[in-house]
Amino acid sequence: MSLNYKLQISNYKRGFILIKTLLRKNFVNVQRGFTLIELLVVISIIGVVMGLSFFGLQGARESARDARRKSDLELIRSGLELYRSDCNQYPASLNDPLIGDDSVPSCTTTNVYIEDVPDDPNNPVRTYRYYSNGTVYSICASLEEGVGSVSCGGSDNCGETCNYKVENP
Numbered sequence: 001m002s003l004n005y006k007l008q009i010s011n012y013k014r015g016f017i018l019i020k021t022l023l024r025k026n027f028v029n030v031q032r033g034f035t036l037i038e039l040l041v042v043i044s045i046i047g048v049v050m051g052l053s054f055f056g057l058q059g060a061r062e063s064a065r066d067a068r069r070k071s072d073l074e075l076i077r078s079g080l081e082l083y084r085s086d087c088n089q090y091p092a093s094l095n096d097p098l099i100g101d102d103s104v105p106s107c108t109t110t111n112v113y114i115e116d117v118p119d120d121p122n123n124p125v126r127t128y129r130y131y132s133n134g135t136v137y138s139i140c141a142s143l144e145e146g147v148g149s150v151s152c153g154g155s156d157n158c159g160e161t162c163n164y165k166v167e168n169p
Contacts (some may be wrong), residue, residue, distance in 0.1 A: 003042065008057045019089065022093045022098060023168040025043045035112070042127065057076035062144040062145055063145065065121045065144060066143045066144055066145055066146070068121050069120060069141045069143060069164065070119065070141075070143075070164070071130075072118040072120075072128070072141075073128070073139050073141060073164070073166045074117060074166070075114070076114065076117065076118070076128070076130075076139055076166075077139065077166055077168075079098055079113040079114035079117075079138060080098075080113075080168070081168075082113050082166075083100070083107075085098060085103060085115075086100060086104075086106045086111060087101065087103055088103075088104060088107075089103075089104070089134040089135065090132040090134055090135070090136070090137045090151070090168070091132065091144070092132060092134070093130065093132075094114075094117050094130045095117070096113040096116065096117045097112050097113075097114060097115045097116065097117070098112070098113040098117060099111060099112050099113065100113070105110060106154075116119035120142075120158075120159070122159070124159070125143045125159050126159035126160055127142045127158055127161075128140070128141050128142075128157055128158065129152040129155065129162060130152075130153075130160050131152050131153025131154075132153075136165045136167065136168050137167065137168050138152050138153065138165055138166065138168075139152070139166045139167075140156075140158055140160065140163070140164065141151035141158055141163075141164045142159055142160040142161060142162055142163060142164075143162070143163055143164045146163035146164055148163050149161050149162065149163060150162050150163060150164070150165040152165060
């Protein structure tokens, strides 16, 4: 079959179908998909990116836990100041929940100052340490990105060395 014959028949309906069929044959032989090498290269690149992001996000997780620790200590501080304004002293220990002790009429056991005393995000590995003699208090925590050491009621053990401290103003 010559090229002229294909073009000549293409004007007719039957010829159009013949040309369409010949073109379709050429497209069937085209390979589709990816080669094994291409797939391995893409998988390797994805693996490297995931590995780098894992180590990059580890520092962000530590910073987030440290921010939560600081926020928790400020929440405890607020509850302790409310307790002191009603009871005229700081509690000897942090109970869960922190409620009044009926020591004075304004400090009733129905007063809830902290409903759920927060724990360290890595509890029981790390904990918050509380100390009070009734007139002053200190709360300590061990920050993952902190340095140094602070004492909280004579001890610097917060599961690990305490390095962040909140005291009464």
